[in-house]
Amino acid sequence: MQSKLLESFTFAHFVYAELHSPKNESQKGEGSHSPEVVEEQRMVDVKRAGRDPETRSVSLLEQKRKVVSSSIDVPHARRSEEEVDMDKVTAAMVLTSLSTSPLVRSPPVKVNEGLSSSWKDNGSAGPFTPSSNSSSGGYWSWSAPSDQSNPSTPSPPLSADSFKPFRVPSLGGVGGGTAGPEDPSLEEQDGSSLLFDEPIPRKRKNSMKVMFKCLWKNCGKVLSTAAGIQRHIRTIHLGRNCDSDCSDGEEDFYYTEIKLNTDSVADGLSSLSPVSPSILSPPPPPSPLPSLCQLPDSQRPPQSSDTKEPHAGGTTPLSRSAPSALYLIHTDHAYQATAPVSIPSSCSNGSACTSFAPNNSSSFSISWQSPPVTFTGNTVSPSKSQGFGEQRSQTIAALSSPPRAATALSRKVRGEGKKCRKVYGMENRDMWCTACRWKKACQRFTD
DNA sequence: GTTGCCGGGAG
DNA sequence: CTCCCGGCAAC
Numbered sequence: 001m002q003s004k005l006l007e008s009f010t011f012a013h014f015v016y017a018e019l020h021s022p023k024n025e026s027q028k029g030e031g032s033h034s035p036e037v038v039e040e041q042r043m044v045d046v047k048r049a050g051r052d053p054e055t056r057s058v059s060l061l062e063q064k065r066k067v068v069s070s071s072i073d074v075p076h077a078r079r080s081e082e083e084v085d086m087d088k089v090t091a092a093m094v095l096t097s098l099s100t101s102p103l104v105r106s107p108p109v110k111v112n113e114g115l116s117s118s119w120k121d122n123g124s125a126g127p128f129t130p131s132s133n134s135s136s137g138g139y140w141s142w143s144a145p146s147d148q149s150n151p152s153t154p155s156p157p158l159s160a161d162s163f164k165p166f167r168v169p170s171l172g173g174v175g176g177g178t179a180g181p182e183d184p185s186l187e188e189q190d191g192s193s194l195l196f197d198e199p200i201p202r203k204r205k206n207s208m209k210v211m212f213k214c215l216w217k218n219c220g221k222v223l224s225t226a227a228g229i230q231r232h233i234r235t236i237h238l239g240r241n242c243d244s245d246c247s248d249g250e251e252d253f254y255y256t257e258i259k260l261n262t263d264s265v266a267d268g269l270s271s272l273s274p275v276s277p278s279i280l281s282p283p284p285p286p287s288p289l290p291s292l293c294q295l296p297d298s299q300r301p302p303q304s305s306d307t308k309e310p311h312a313g314g315t316t317p318l319s320r321s322a323p324s325a326l327y328l329i330h331t332d333h334a335y336q337a338t339a340p341v342s343i344p345s346s347c348s349n350g351s352a353c354t355s356f357a358p359n360n361s362s363s364f365s366i367s368w369q370s371p372p373v374t375f376t377g378n379t380v381s382p383s384k385s386q387g388f389g390e391q392r393s394q395t396i397a398a399l400s401s402p403p404r405a406a407t408a409l410s411r412k413v414r415g416e417g418k419k420c421r422k423v424y425g426m427e428n429r430d431m432w433c434t435a436c437r438w439k440k441a442c443q444r445f446t447d
Numbered sequence: 448g449t450t451g452c453c454g455g456g457a458g
Numbered sequence: 459c460t461c462c463c464g465g466c467a468a469c
Contacts, residue, residue, distance in 0.1 A: 419451065438461060441452055450469070457462080 211258045222258070229255040417445050 212229035214221040216237045223229040233254045419442040420432035429437060433444040 421450065434460090436451085439452060439463065448469100451467090453464105453466085455462100455464090458460085 212255050213258050215254050215256055226255070226257070419445050 211222050211224055212226050214223075214229055214233060214237070216233065219237065221229070221232055223232060230252070237254060420436035423445070424431045433442060435441055435443040
């Protein structure tokens with residue numbers, strides 16, 4: 001493994017190898033390091049692929065989404081011109097690879113752990129340890145601080161569209177120089193906390209489903225993955241047949257994220273949309289379980305707060321040729337109109353409902369800025385001249401909201417009488433009525 | 448903190 | 459369907 005690694009680092013990244021190879025044998029004693037190795041191998045692949053168009057497709061399939069975070073960090077850390085170029089290429093490739101894999105969201109946890117450990121190792125085993133300075137560390141010392149500054153920045157992959165930021169380098173030619181180091185560190189906190197608080201959350205069906213809707217005129221296609229929608233836009237609307245290589249990220253402006261509350265909505269949507277069921281990926285990872293809200297949060301911020309930095313830099317294409325986003329945005333609100341019904345229930349505990357925080361409404365998320373402007377009630381007006389999208393959405397709203405409202409009202413008030421639990425106690429649980437045993441409404445001592 | 452129980456998962 | 463439990467709201 002090590003030798004392979006070294007080989008692959010021959011060109012631009014011999015540096016990288018230099019930093020690692022001396023330590024590689026000794027540093028492995030900490031914990032789960034196999035992921036690390038794999039991760040590094042992946043990174044190498046990406047880099048190489050950036051250089052070699054032929055290997056690209058192969059490596060793309062292999063590394064998929066996981067490279068993402070690492071690939072963005074590396075350039076940040078060392079900003080040589082080469083690295084910048086690589087950065088662009090890498091970002092583009094990541095996009096491409098993502099588009100080939102609808103699985104983007106499911107497994108980030110494990111990956112991140114591996115990643116973070118890998119980066120931490122980078123930091124700790126870096127050339128700054130006195131021992132390693134002997135060889136070549138001194139020369140590269142300039143890069144080491146940045147290595148350490150963002151050692152574990154794996155947060156991006158956490159979210160569904162976390163890859164968006166990676167498009168950035170290719171967009172504005174950020175050049176790696178302007179990117180502030182603050183953002184990674186900030187993200188680091190969120191990501192890690194989210195990740196490590198609940199390593200293996202109980203699998204629970206999430207009622208939230210994130211879809212991505214094409215805003216192009218008369219299209220309205222809805223896909224379950226951002227990558228998919230990007231590709232759709234790129235190929236169908238932007239007429240670009242080439243890979244994401246030649247994409248400048250413009251696609252991002254032509255789709256929007258939709259959050260669907262209920263399964264019924266999702267079903268309705270999926271059945272309405274021309275998406276083949278096979279493309280549909282499972283609902284967003286149920287990972288942060290107590291933080292049902294938190295999950296969507298973590299998905300949204302990357303889109304806005306994180307992407308904001310680059311996007312704010314240049315208010316780009318949106319203005320020039322945004323498709324008839326208007327009616328479609330309206331449609332989106334119609335989708336969201338179902339949200340107010342459920343949001344109180346899921347967010348009333350005040351845990352993490354920052355998804356609608358004002359700071360999130362960056363230039364990117366037009367659709368979030370002006371909530372139910374036109375769609376204020378659950379009432380479905382029997383208007384006949386509805387737009388296609390509108391009509392669809394209203395149907396959906398009508399489908400989804402009533403049950404929600406009903407359930408909100410129908411929570412049984414707590415009975416004041418003693419129940420099995422109180423009467424018999426926990427130790428005599430077998431004497432409880434079955435309902436009590438199953439934590440249902442007591443059947444024995446009804447009120 | 449405890450208790451009742453809804454919603455939903457597992458089998 | 460039974461069995462169980464997370465998590466919420468009321469205490």
